[in-house]
Amino acid sequence: MIHKKSEKGQAIILIVFAIIGLVGMTGLTVDGGRVYSDRRQAQSAADTAAYAAGLAKIRDTNIVTAGQQRAADNGYTNDGTRSVVIVENPPLSGDYTCAAIPDTCNDYIQVTITSNIPLTFSRLLGRAQLTNTVHAVARATPGAIDTFFDGAALVSLKTTGNATFNVNGNFTLDVNDSGVFVNSSSNCAFNANGNGSTSVDTAYSVVGTACKNGNVTMNGPVQSASQVPYPPSIDIPLPSITCSGNGSVTGNTVNPGNFPSGLSLNGNGNYTFSPGNYCINNGSVSINGNINVAANDVNFRIDNGTFSINGNSKVVCDNMLIHVVSGSGISFNGNGSNNCSNVTFIAEDGTVSWNGNVANTFTAPTSGSYKGLVLYMPLSNNETLVINGNSGNHITGSMIAPAATVTINGNSGTTGLHTQIIGYTININGNSNTIINFDAEEQYQTSQPPTVELTQ
16 A cells, blocks of 8 residues: 655645634634623623612712722622722713803713733734623703693693694794693694694794694694603692681671571672682582672682672682682683682682673682692593683693693683693683793792602
């Protein structure tokens, strides 16, 4: 048998190459697994560090110390060799810098962890370590006192259906220093028909879409909004009004106490309600004819009845609370004028309406439990809130009726509204001229708890 000299030693060479390949594959598998595992661990550590830094911001403690300590608890000690942990507020790179979002960038904390992973088998191939870099961003929003729904002046809360915010006829709707929020996800959730114009200073924020028909002008941007759950988190505490003894009418003076079968003032003259609590146990408060009423520092609780003003009567009041527990609601009718400061109307039941040629000037309290609240219809009341006729209304404070249909009808001269109106649906009809001058400081505000959330 003859062997060719040139073929000697080839098997050894092939075996060497095979061993190198096997070592390389083993190195990639073992070291790659270590790198992947470290990346997952580093990302988890960055997430928890960002959250801890956010909590520190809410609590007004050191953000950097809190973030780096939490990273160290998870194995990333910021020793400069094995790992580097950087905590930034606001972020200096990425989507949350002050250049990207100048108004809210200080709410964001970014944690960056850079970790060096020593390699084993890959050293044979000349690579001693690999580096992972991960990021996490948390948003920390401190607790605040704020209006509902980000300060939209007009809010319709129904989640589906066309025209849940509906404007018809020869209308003018002008919202200054605020905008409109429409919660319906349907087509034409915001719907404007006829000959008129709408204008907002911020935006029409609509979950669904906005439509217009006829000769309608819409000034202001239409922007997509995120839907809020219904029913909303609106839980304003109801008053507790109690009375002792029986009330009475002595001449032209009305005295506080219990009125078992209602209270009615008729005819002409001037009446004064003495300070105190008035409990209408089974009936209504009705003021009729040509009566002038003065009512200061008074509270009304009405069971199974209505609070109404009719004819040419008018009420002047300061520091008045009307609470209809059950019955037909609250109404102002006829041709009178009413002027009340520090007043709140609460209707657990029944409709609320301003009708006829009534000119109402109502200003919400400037302090106390109902500061900024001029009208409240709780979720249990799905009746209507209506402003009708030629009313010249000047209203300061929030009108919150999350289950009610809110309607402004006819030739309403509602040009003096300094209010936030929240309803299930909102309709503006006829020849209405509705101007809202929104000021958050004049509205009912609620406590917003601090929040910390991961955003990246």
